[in-house]
Structure formats: structure tokens, C-alpha cells
Amino acid sequence: MAPAQIVVVPQSPACRPMDFFEHQARARRKTFQLVAYFLAAVVCIIAAVYLAIAGVLFYYGGWGERGAAPTLWLPEVFLVVSAGTLVIISAGTIYKTLALSGGGETVARTLGGRQVSPNTRDLAERILLNVVEEMAIASGTPVPPVYVMDNERSINAFAAGTTPQNAVIGVTRGTIETLKRDELQGVIAHEFSHILNGDMRLNIRLIAVLNGILLIAMIGYILMRTGGSSRSYFSSNKKGGNPLPLVGLLLYIIGYVGVFFGHLIKSAVSRQREFLADAAAVQFTRYPEGIAGALKKIGGLADGSRIRSERAEEASHMYFGNGLRQPFVQLLATHPPLMERIRRVDPRFDGQFPRTAPVAHTADELVDPQRLAARLSAGEHVHVAAVAGASAFARRPTAAVENVGQLDAEHVAYASALVNELPLEVASTVRDPLGAVAVVYALLLNVDDAEVRRTQLAYLADKADPRANAETLHIVAFVGQVRPEARLPLVAMTLPALKSLSPRQRQGFGDDVSFLIKADNRVSLFEYAVHRLIVTRLVDRLAHRPPRSAEPRTMTRLVPAMTALLSTLAQWGSTDDAAARQAFEESVRILPGKPGSIALLPRDKCNLRTLDMALDYLAGVGPEIKKPILQACAACIAADGKATVEEAEIMRVIADALDCPMPPLMELGETG
Amino acid sequence: MEFTGISGGVLILGIGVAVVALLILMYGIGIYNRLIALKNRFKNAFAQIDVQLKRRYDLIPNLVETAKGYMKHERETLEAVIQARNTAASAGQQAAAQPGNPQAMHGLASAEGVLTGVMTRFMALMENYPDLKANTNMLALQEELTSTENKIAFARQAYNDAVMEYNTAREVFPNSIVAGFGDFPPAELFEVSAPDQREAVKVQF
Numbered sequence: 001m002a003p004a005q006i007v008v009v010p011q012s013p014a015c016r017p018m019d020f021f022e023h024q025a026r027a028r029r030k031t032f033q034l035v036a037y038f039l040a041a042v043v044c045i046i047a048a049v050y051l052a053i054a055g056v057l058f059y060y061g062g063w064g065e066r067g068a069a070p071t072l073w074l075p076e077v078f079l080v081v082s083a084g085t086l087v088i089i090s091a092g093t094i095y096k097t098l099a100l101s102g103g104g105e106t107v108a109r110t111l112g113g114r115q116v117s118p119n120t121r122d123l124a125e126r127i128l129l130n131v132v133e134e135m136a137i138a139s140g141t142p143v144p145p146v147y148v149m150d151n152e153r154s155i156n157a158f159a160a161g162t163t164p165q166n167a168v169i170g171v172t173r174g175t176i177e178t179l180k181r182d183e184l185q186g187v188i189a190h191e192f193s194h195i196l197n198g199d200m201r202l203n204i205r206l207i208a209v210l211n212g213i214l215l216i217a218m219i220g221y222i223l224m225r226t227g228g229s230s231r232s233y234f235s236s237n238k239k240g241g242n243p244l245p246l247v248g249l250l251l252y253i254i255g256y257v258g259v260f261f262g263h264l265i266k267s268a269v270s271r272q273r274e275f276l277a278d279a280a281a282v283q284f285t286r287y288p289e290g291i292a293g294a295l296k297k298i299g300g301l302a303d304g305s306r307i308r309s310e311r312a313e314e315a316s317h318m319y320f321g322n323g324l325r326q327p328f329v330q331l332l333a334t335h336p337p338l339m340e341r342i343r344r345v346d347p348r349f350d351g352q353f354p355r356t357a358p359v360a361h362t363a364d365e366l367v368d369p370q371r372l373a374a375r376l377s378a379g380e381h382v383h384v385a386a387v388a389g390a391s392a393f394a395r396r397p398t399a400a401v402e403n404v405g406q407l408d409a410e411h412v413a414y415a416s417a418l419v420n421e422l423p424l425e426v427a428s429t430v431r432d433p434l435g436a437v438a439v440v441y442a443l444l445l446n447v448d449d450a451e452v453r454r455t456q457l458a459y460l461a462d463k464a465d466p467r468a469n470a471e472t473l474h475i476v477a478f479v480g481q482v483r484p485e486a487r488l489p490l491v492a493m494t495l496p497a498l499k500s501l502s503p504r505q506r507q508g509f510g511d512d513v514s515f516l517i518k519a520d521n522r523v524s525l526f527e528y529a530v531h532r533l534i535v536t537r538l539v540d541r542l543a544h545r546p547p548r549s550a551e552p553r554t555m556t557r558l559v560p561a562m563t564a565l566l567s568t569l570a571q572w573g574s575t576d577d578a579a580a581r582q583a584f585e586e587s588v589r590i591l592p593g594k595p596g597s598i599a600l601l602p603r604d605k606c607n608l609r610t611l612d613m614a615l616d617y618l619a620g621v622g623p624e625i626k627k628p629i630l631q632a633c634a635a636c637i638a639a640d641g642k643a644t645v646e647e648a649e650i651m652r653v654i655a656d657a658l659d660c661p662m663p664p665l666m667e668l669g670e671t672g
Numbered sequence: 673m674e675f676t677g678i679s680g681g682v683l684i685l686g687i688g689v690a691v692v693a694l695l696i697l698m699y700g701i702g703i704y705n706r707l708i709a710l711k712n713r714f715k716n717a718f719a720q721i722d723v724q725l726k727r728r729y730d731l732i733p734n735l736v737e738t739a740k741g742y743m744k745h746e747r748e749t750l751e752a753v754i755q756a757r758n759t760a761a762s763a764g765q766q767a768a769a770q771p772g773n774p775q776a777m778h779g780l781a782s783a784e785g786v787l788t789g790v791m792t793r794f795m796a797l798m799e800n801y802p803d804l805k806a807n808t809n810m811l812a813l814q815e816e817l818t819s820t821e822n823k824i825a826f827a828r829q830a831y832n833d834a835v836m837e838y839n840t841a842r843e844v845f846p847n848s849i850v851a852g853f854g855d856f857p858p859a860e861l862f863e864v865s866a867p868d869q870r871e872a873v874k875v876q877f
Contacts, residue, residue: 080684083687084690087687087691088694091691091694091695095698095701098702099701099702099705105709106709109708109709109712115712115716115719117719117720117722117723118720119720119723119724120723121723121726121727429819432720432723432823432827433720433823433826433827434823434827435823437826465826467822467823467825467826468826470819470822471819471822471823474815474819497720500716500720500830501830502717502829502830502833502834502837503833503837505826505829505830505833
């Protein structure tokens with residue numbers, strides 16, 4: 001029976017056309033293609049700049065020795081020009097990449113965004129945060145910070161960042177004031193599709209290279225303004241005058257021609273992705289009227305989706321709707337025509353846009369509308385779904401990996417029900433910084449061993465912030481009522497509020513969490529998941545960013561990291577050595593190429609740091625390799641043939657660490 | 673002005689100077705961006721305080737309303753509480769409009785100090801009314817108030833840390849030069865100097 005379980009169950013192509021890993025692999029190939037286009041563009045620009053400068057020199061009477069025959073081929077000039085152009089383009093590119101590498105927050109602020117406080121009490125903002133939170137929990141990505149652009153009255157939104165971990169979502173004021181919850185959910189689902197498909201990283205690269213090319217035009221502009229203002233550029237006196245303005249003019253033209261072609265490439269990519277994201281929004285919400293309604297309201301608004309910020313241009317292809325004035329040429333539009341987008345989700349649309357007006361929000365909109373929640377009403381149904389998911393996971397652990405990146409309307413409804421079902425006291429406190437700290441402490445208090453719990457409580461009373469201690473004691477009874485399947489999602493919910501801790505507070509918080517985890521001298525998988533979700537991200541990342549590994553392609557290069565990863569999962573997931581050995585061996589069997597040198601590490605060699613390092617290293621490998629890695633992890637966690645709801649949830653944390661967002665494991669209709 | 677051609681040396685020198693100028697410019701922009709980020713961070717931090725302050729201003733009238741039935745002879749204290757609460761609420765609004773502004777922050781700090789003082793007196797008076805102390809509604813409100821005050825204090829610490837980081841960043845060289853080009857006024861800490869607000873209230877289980 002055992003071998004049959006390990007076989008990867010092929011997905012029927014009719015049900016899911018392409019899985020996440022193939023999709024990612026294809027996106028990578030496409031990125032290479034685009035980079036090649038851009039390299040070609042840079043070569044063309046160098047050639048053009050050279051011709052321009054050589055032409056000017058030729059016009060002004062040549063190079064070098066007086067009296068030498070003027071010529072157009074000047075190797076020294078060519079070298080200097082190529083070097084100069086490359087320096088300028090890379091300077092512009094590197095600068096922009098650095099400026100944007102701070103994650104999506106930089107982009108959001110550039111556009112005049114204000115971060116919505118996680119504990120906001122503004123109804124429209126609260127609805128927005130809830131919609132984002134549900135979508136994040138459903139997709140298995142961290143809850144992103146949300147920004148509102150208060151000065152923009154149009155309907156538009158964007159997702160920015162380099163990975164799902166540092167993504168942010170921004171919406172205009174007009175969006176939250178004129179869209180109903182369903183429509184807002186459609187817009188947010190569209191943005192999540194960009195996050196899940198890795199569109200954002202490509203976007204940032206495109207913006208950066210375009211910025212480099214733009215720099216040439218800018219330098220040309222500066223040269224044009226220097227000197228020669230009193231003289232005509234095309235002075236009749238052939239040997240006289242300052243040539244710099246003419247060079248400047250030519251550079252200016254070349255730069256803008258380069259930017260134009262760059263835009264052509266960028267826009268073509270962007271339009272295709274918008275259609276995909278619209279389709280995904282329908283899949284995530286199973287409610288085409290939502291996103292169609294939002295698009296129609298854009299059509300019915302005088303401002304439409306126009307972004308008025310001066311810096312709107314640089315992020316133009318990240319928007320939900322066309323943020324710029326409609327260009328003369330459709331080829332340059334970053335978004336497909338509105339009408340076409342609407343017709344693709346709502347074929348019966350008659351072309352009559354409704355009159356768009358602000359809607360009065362009601363408290364009902366805080367929760368998912370009955371339409372979806374009815375399928376998975378809060379309480380028992382969620383629990384049943386989670387238990388069914390866990391048992392399906394135990395039966396066929398490797399098949400669970402097929403769910404990566406496959407978000408469905410049921411997952412969103414599940415997440416919504418899960419959040420609604422939280423004890424009121426917990427739900428209301430988890431969005432506040434101190435409340436979030438207390439919820440994490442309370443979740444880590446040991447429930448089985450009274451002695452350990454006493455040690456933990458004594459530590460909190462003695463060493464932790466006194467207010468955090470008081471709040472923990474206040475909330476601990478309510479946290480105890482949280483169902484197992486909601487425990488890790490609850491940890492994920494604390495993150496937005498925890499991000500507003502000051503560095504000093506983060507340090508203290510990280511120390512406390514580490515102590516609470518190690519109080520019983522062993523680390524459980526749940527404790528690791530908390531550490532990974534919170535401490536790694538909030539505290540360790542402050543000190544050092546994990547190096548992006550240089551894409552190891554062969555399994556042998558991965559052996560040390562895989563050994564650490566699977567050994568630690570096996571040791572922490574099992575109570576005795578025999579079980580750990582069995583789990584480890586079962587998981588190793590899944591790895592392709594049967595690496596021989598992989599052996600179980602003893603328990604004392606497994607610690608939080610090695611596991612973190614292994615995951616960070618493996619996060620850099622290609623998508624084709626990530627799939628078997630995740631399958632091996634799944635097999636390791638579910639090796640004893642049983643899986644608790646929490647174990648199923650931990651699988652999602654591991655998947656998230658490898659940048660493979662996984663929706664909650666539930667028994668969906670089409671599975672099996 | 674006779675022009676006879678540009679020598680290679682001049683061109684290389686020109687490009688060199690341009691590259692250095694560019695690097696300096698990029699460095700300056702980097703500092704500018706960091707200052708903006710730090711400014712936004714302390715403003716965000718204030719937003720967290722603001723939400724809990726409002727929560728507290730909402731709770732206090734409920735508390736007074738509940739107490740009214742029992743504390744018939746303490747009208748003056750109750751009125752002082754409401755008065756202080758209203759002053760603090762409007763000071764809070766001003767501070768939220770321009771977090772870090774010295775005048776607004778001082779206004780809020782002193783209004784909060786007064787409010788904390790009268791609340792302490794109010795709580796002390798309550799000791800004389802055992803029935804009121806046992807009222808379940810009162811107990812719930814009091815617990816909520818304590819929790820909210822803790823949250824304010826914690827968020828205030830984060831805000832003060834962020835303000836200090838920002839103030840230091842805008843003062844050191846060469847940031848100070850860059851700070852001169854933009855809108856980076858010094859920000860004010862939010863410190864309430866009431867003796868008992870520094871100590872968290874212990875909750876017994």
C-alpha cells in the first residue's frame with residue numbers, strides 16, 4: 001500500500017490546465033525573453049548614440065589631427081560612447097531597482113498612499129482590510145499592508161512588491177467609497193492574482209530598465225539647455241558653435257525613442273496579464289458580477305480609473321484599470337479597452353455604463369455576504385472542511401502540493417468563515433500592536449504541561465513588557481477557545497499590526513517568543529511555524545536579508561539543505577527516533593535522482609536557525625525543483641498516516657517559505 | 673570662438689565628472705527616500721495611538737454613565753471627567769491632523785495628563801461605592817479601559833522610538849543637508865507625565 005501512496009497523482013488536464021510550478025517556469029522563460037528584448041534595445045541605443053555623436057563630430061569637422069580626412073568610424077569614440085551609455089543605463093536601472101527593492105511600500109508612498117492602520121475604525125477602510133485579510137489567508141500568503149491614496153477620486157488599485165512577502169496593496173479613495181463589498185472583492189482578487197503569479201517582480205525590472213533609458217533622455221535634455229541658447233542648433237557657420245546642445249537634442253530624441261519601444265514591450269506584456277488577472281478574479285470569487293460591476297463603475301465615472309499623482313506613469317502597468325490618459329495608439333495602452341474586459345467577464349453587457357455614485361457602506365459588509373458564506377457557514381462546517389482536508393492530506397500528502405497557487409472561491413469563503421468564527425475579543429484585539437503581541441504569547445503557552453506553563457508565565461511576568469504581560473493574561477482564555485484550524489491563520493493575522501512595532505520592541509518581542517518556544521526544551525512544528533511566520537520576518541530580517549542563492553539546478557547541490565529540512569521536520573514531527581527515521585526515509589524516497597548521501601540528522605543538530613537557513617536557500621531554486629521538495633515535506637509531515645489540522649496548516653507555512661502560496665487544504669468537490 | 677574638435681581626454685573627463693555627479697545625486701536621493709520612509713513610519717505609529725485614544729474617549733462617557741446611578745454626590749468629579757475627556761478628544765484631533773508637530777503634541781500631552789489625573793481621582797472615589805465596583809457592566813468597562821490604556825502606552829513607545837530615529841537621521845551629516853531641501857521639520861515626542869500611567873495595571877487571574 002505504501003508505495004502507491006507516494007506516487008504523484010497526475011492531475012486531469014481538463015480540470016486544471018497548468019499547475020503553479022509549470023506556470024512559474026513558463027513565466028521565468030518569458031522573463032528571459034523580455035530581458036533579451038531589452039538587451040537588444042540597449043544595443044540599438046548604443047548604436048544610435050554613437051551615430052549621433054560621430055555624426056556631430058563629422059559635421060563639425062572631424063576628430064583628431066587637424067586636416068585628417070573626416071570619417072564616420074571612430075573606434076575610440078565608439079568605445080567611450082558604449083561605455084558611457086552602458087554606465088548611464090545601468091546607473092538608472094540600478095538606482096531604480098534599489099529604490100524599489102524596499103518592497104511595495106516605496107511604490108505606494110511614491111503614489112501618495114497612506115498606510116491604513118490595521119486597527120482602523122473607519123467602516124470603509126475596515127471592509128477593505130477584511131477583504132484583503134480573507135484573500136491572504138485563503139491564498140496562503142502573508143496579509144499585505146494596505147494603502148489608500150486619499151487624493152485620488154477615481155477607481156483604481158495596484159499590487160506592488162518583489163515577492164508575496166513584501167507585497168502591498170493600494171487602492172484609491174474612490175474605490176472604497178464607490179464599490180460595494182462584492183465589487184471590492186473582485187478588484188482585490190485581481191490584485192492577488194498579480195501577487196500569486198509573480199507579475200510584480202517582472203514589473204519592477206521593467207520599470208528599472210525603462211528608468212535607465214529615460215536617464216539618457218534626461219541627460220540629453222540637460223545638455224540641450226547648457227550653453228548654446230543664443231545660437232541656433234543648426235548654425236550656418238559650420239565650424240563654429242558649441243556642439244553640446246545638438247548632442248543633447250539627439251540624446252533626448254534617442255532616449256525617448258528608446259522609452260517608446262520599451263513602453264511597447266511593457267504594454268504588450270501588461271495587457272495580457274490584465275486579462276489573466278480578470279479571469280483569476282472570477283475564479284477566486286466565483287462571482288463575475290463583482291469584478292464586472294467594478295469595471296462598469298469605472299466606465300460610469302468621469303475620472304474613470306485615472307491616477308492624478310505626478311508619479312502615476314512609473315507604476316502605470318500595475319494598476320487595476322488604466323491609470324493614464326488613453327494614449328493615441330492602442331499598442332501603447334497598458335490595459336485592454338474597458339469594454340473588452342467587461343465583455344470577457346460579462347458577455348451580455350449592453351455597453352450602457354451606470355451612473356457611479358458613492359455607496360453608503362453598512363456593517364453587514366464587514367463579513368462575507370451570505371452568497372458564499374452559506375456554502376461554508378461559520379462554525380461546524382469550517383471545522384468539518386478542515387478535518388476533511390487534513391485527512392485527505394494524510395491519505396495522499398504529495399497530492400496536496402498540487403493545490404499550490406490554485407485559489408478557489410471555496411477557499412475564500414472558508415477563510416472568511418474562519419475569521420468570522422474567531423472569538424470576538426480575539427478578533428478585535430489582534431489588529432492592535434500590543435494585542436497582536438499578546439495573542440502570539442498566548443498561543444505559545446503550553447497547554448499540556450503545567451510545569452512548563454508556569455515557567456513561561458513567570459518569564460512573561462519578569463522579563464516581558466509589563467503591558468504585554470497584562471494583555472496576555474487578559475486574552476489567554478479567549479485564545480484558548482480558538483479552534484486548531486484557525487490557530488496558524490490567527491498568527492498570520494497578527495503580522496500587519498506587528499509590523500508597526502519599533503525595532504527595539506521587535507527585538508524584545510523576538511527574544512520573548514524564542515524563550516516561550518524553547519521553554520520545554522523541544523520545538524514542535526507549530527512552534528516552528530510561529531517562529532517562521534513572525535520572528536524570521538520581523539526580527540531576523542532586520543539584521544540581515546537572506547542571500548538569494550544562485551539557483552542550484554542539480555539535486556546534489558541541494559543535499560545539505562534538503563538533509564537539514566527533512567531531518568528537522570521528521571525530528572520535530574515525531575515523538576520517538578524510530579518514527580522520525582521512518583518519516584525521513586519516506587520523504588527522501590520522493591526526491592528525484594535518489595541522492596545517496598542524504599542521512600537523518602540527530603535531534604540535537606536540528607534547530608530553528610538551520611531550518612530557516614535551509615528554507616531560505618531552497619527558496620531560490622527553480623519551480624521545477626520546488627515541487628518535489630514540497631512533496632517530500634508533505635510526505636514527511638504526514639508519514640505516520642495521520643495528520644492533524646495543524647499539521648496540514650504547517651504544510652502551508654513551509655510552502656510559503658518557498659514562495660509557493662498554498663490555499664487551505666479542504667475536501668473540494670473536484671478532488672479525488 | 674573657434675571650434676576644432678573635441679579631444680578624447682575631454683570627453684572621458686566629461687563622462688567621468690557626469691558619473692561622479694550622478695553617484696552623488698543618487699546618494700542624495702537615497703538619503704531623501706530614507707528620511708521620507710522614517711517620517712512615514714512615525715506618522716503610521718501615531719495612527720495606531722490615535723485609534724486607541726478614540727476608543728478610550730468613547731469608553732469614558734459610558735463609564736461615567738454607569739457610575740452616575742451610584743455616585744450621586746460626586747457630580748463635580750463626573751463633570752470634570754467629561755470636561756477633561758472632551759478637551760483631550762479635540763487635542764487628539766489636532767495631533768492626528770499633524771502628528772509630530774510640537775504644538776499639537778504638547779497640547780495632546782497636557783490634555784492627556786489632565787484626563788489621566790481626573791480619571792485617577794474618579795477611580796479612587798469609586799472605592800467608596802462597593803455596589804458600583806461589583807457592577808458587571810462597570811467591571812467590563814474598567815477592564816476594557818485598562819486594556820486600551822496599555823495599548824496606548826505600547827503604541828506610544830513605538831511612536832517615540834520612531835520619532836527619535838527620525839530626528840537623529842535628519843540631524844546627522846550629510847543627511848542634514850538633504851533634509852534642508854525637503855519638508856523635514858523636527859518631530860516631537862509624545863510623553864504623558866502622569867505618575868501612574870507609566871505603570872501598567874496588573875490584572876489578576
